[in-house]
Amino acid sequence: MTITLGQVLIRILEDYGVEHVFGIPGIHTVELYRGLAASSIRHITPRHEQGAGFMADGYARASGKPGVCFIITGPGMTNVATALGQAYSDSVPMLVLSSVHARNHLGAGNAGSGRLHELRSQQALVAGLTAFSHTLMQPDDLPVALARAFAVFDSARPRPVHIEIPLDLIGADASHLSPKSLVRSRKPLAGQPSIDDAAAWLAGAARPLILAGGGAVHAASALRALAEHLQAPTALTVHAKGLLPAAHPLLLGSTQSTEPTRQLVREADVVLAVGTELGETDYDTVFDGGFGISGALIRVDIDADQLARNFAPTCTVLGDSADALERLCRALQQAPARPPGTPPSHAPAGEASAWGACRVHAVRAQLESAWDLPFKAQRHYLETVLAELPDALFAGDSTQPVYQGNLAIDMPGPRRWFNSSTGYGTLGYGLPAAIGAQLAAPDRPVVCLIGDGGLQFTLPELASAVEAGLAPIILLWNNGGYEEIRRCMRQRDIRPIGVDLYTPDFQLLARGFGCDACRADDASALRRALRQARSGTRDRPVLIETSQAHWHAHAYAADRQTATTPPGPLHGDTDA
Template sequence: MNLLESMAIDAAKNLAPVLAQGAALHPVRATRTCGEVLVTLLENYGVDLVFGIPGVHTVELYRGLARSTLRHISPRHEQGAGFMADGYARVTGKPGVCLIITGPGMTNIATAMAQAYADSIPMLVISSVNARRQLGSGNGNLHELSSQRNIFSGITAFSHTLMCVEDLPMVLARAFAVFDSARPRPVHIEIPLDIIVAPADHLSTRISARSSKPCAAGDRIADIAQLLAGAKRPLILAGGGAVSAGRELQQLAEYLQAPTALTINAKGLLPARHPLLLGSTQSSEATRALVCEADVVLAIGTELSETDYDTVFDGGFRIPGQLIRIDIEAAQLARNYPAAKALMSDAKDALLKLMQKFSDTPAPVGGEANWGSARVASLRKELSAGLDDQARMHHRVLELIRDTLPESVFVGDSTQVVYTGNLTFDALAPRTWFNSSTGFGTLGYALPAAIGAKLGREGLPVVCLIGDGGMQFTLPELASAVEAHVPVIVLLWNNLGYGEIKKYMENRDITPIGVDIYTPDFIAIAQGFGCRAHHVSGQKELVAALRAATQVNVPTVIEISEAEWVEQDN
């Protein structure tokens, strides 16, 4: 026996008493445990996937998985589990579910939870925690935190410690009430080790009645409709909170002839090339000037926050006109910009009721003749003319991907090609363009999130847009995708370092340090993981690689070196 084997046996012996704390009191196999009933409840709530890495503190949560309908995906890092759950939730609208170990597993997933919290993404994180008698003891037990729940309370809708097995159905019902009827954000439920193995046969696995989203009050709708109908220069700002109301938003925009700007998470709510679509250009001088000209602005399902309206960080976005705000969260109605009229409501319900108010009324005729589509066309022409050569190159690559694979879902990282796409690219449908450059703004998001998105929408091509710097954050998740047969397409934009940060430093006369990082051989690494991998330098090669990627059941990494890219093939 070698030293490592001896140490492993000693570690297992030391852990055995910890895992046996509850089992000694509750013979695990005599009845269904709390962990097993949890799996059944998740099935009954319609969960079909869970993401997680088994550990000694979560194995009892896994006891019922093999007999269930749930598919388990094993990432290579808990942060990857969280990003996968995020990507799955964004394309399906259903919560992504993670099973995470105590302590380091939870601190590893924290960044993913924070990104989901910032972007209002439903995520259910179920973790273990030390046995009840050990909570807050400070005795140095395995994976112990002074208060795991308190650490995560700031990046969740709520974080709850299950102190008795009988509370399990109620806490899950509370979590799904958040997902169904409130601003969707992560929920964390931690289960002590002795509770996980507690007998739970007496628990009902019937789910509680599902909640519904808040509906718009009739009198408020009438007031808002009156203000909109009288506007000469109406304008709409729509956010991710309206992602399920694309048809209704388009109907209202066309009725009012209102130019409409979409946040990054709202891309696709108006069809690409729609004559009223301003795109996601709220930080540009031209669009800001247009917003200032509007006499009535309807902001629906949007925070009106910096990462969508002030990406140049100069504080220059203003709304001088009368602002109407519609949001599912009451507190959001009072943040960032004061409203003349505010309504707490689900976006789809509010838009439906507004159109019902207008259904018997002719479209407003008081609007200015050069407003609406005429003003949008002029603005978009101005924006296009102002793009630099690099942005034009990025945009043409994105359009080439969309033209080659028209139904693609684009999942982006914080990288230059994504920043350009946020400004210039118009998605063909909702839930097909999202990235981590908004909200929390993390690196490494795109690869695992794209894996989750592909699992949620298996019939569609999913394209991960990531830079060489961000790729090195979560590169091992390629192995997860190979293992799970997830043929995600990874477009790796290689500019040999943190290019955007380097440019940011140079623009401020700061000598660039720490941005020209070592770049590995991504093609060799990807092939070593079992992926298909290609380096392409022109449009024909890219099209061929994209088409080939749709014919295999493993990931395909397509590397583009920015310095070598040729706009037109010979």
């Protein structure tokens, strides 16, 4: 009995542990689906290929496993390109399997012949958005191409991979191929000399500080042990939230773009940067070039190229961050013991009392005194959600509460706060990413944080969630347009144009898609809506819409009441 290449593909994906694929079947990809119905892999159908990519991205971030997409030739590839850009920028493992025209129709010389879904070169389209793009030229190439893809996911900086299968190969006989995957690779480990060098710098530090990024998301226990041993203030990038739990005395949060944290970084004599690009969207969101490192810089990264970017290192450690941190901690623990919180013996007297948790507390107090009322109002919005859903996972878009949450909200564990406001910075990501995350975390509440502008990019994906029986909680922050750009225009003395949007009746639209919907413009209403969303067994999304103007009005009133009637929380229930 003939086994096609498409069928072998499904069997190999199963062997790699793939549980979900996201895609929209098309005339060029139907052969990929021949073996899908009899497999253990669940297919999720988005309403747009960009949604497929964002779903795969959210699934990958929540699970740590690569998200897989089946994408049609031509327009499917141009549609998924934006999602590839976001995943590439944020180092997210994603496998895009697409069709492409028959082998005898490939190449620039054959372009322009008027074939269906024709692109001059799909590889050229995604060259800058993937770790690599590969065209199968014979059936036997498939296992090797997939092994290369999973080698990237398993043992390198994880980024998207694209594999395209010519139309004359998808349905070709591949009975001779083994459906088994090749041996999985492991992350490379740093050489001992570089570990020793880094340990020597840290052992001699009087004012050590740690900057950790998404490349350390799997290294929470090792990072915490090292931070506590060094008594090092620790700042986390947005996608590293939770590596130190919320309220940890050494946690600076994700405040690297604020002056108090920047000043602390400048005072550090040794900075350990692990799994982070030290890039603009985590360290300079105010775009003033004000982030700097004055002390020695140790960089730990799995990507050799990244070790030399943005800030020149004093010492480098090339390898897996979890292994490197564990070995650094062991090396330091074997050094002569000193009481927790005390600096090395050569440090100036009194150094211990001026660093570590003491300085973190002072920085946080400075920041708290500087937050304005709009910031506090939106932080209260997020704190209300966390109080009701302490185990929630947040998939966010580019929207006001996400911007504030990036600065002000800390998570109890990793892989629970991610969004598209950093890196590539696309709109419309939040909803499909939440759908993917819900598949990865079916027993945990998944919250989509999205604005009225961003939701209109991918609103039809509500139907995808209903169809799949998934129940993310969609928190819609409605400020009638693109608030951040509106503010930017006003700051630059530009009359706002194109930012005040017509906003539809989202309640009506959500119900039309088969979702539940309600409004919550103050803390009490939001709590009631969240409790109702969490109660019982739900198989459909709920959209909870909040008016920015109304929420701020209630929060300001509560703030004024608190100022005249102490003691009490900064923000209380205005309808109590």
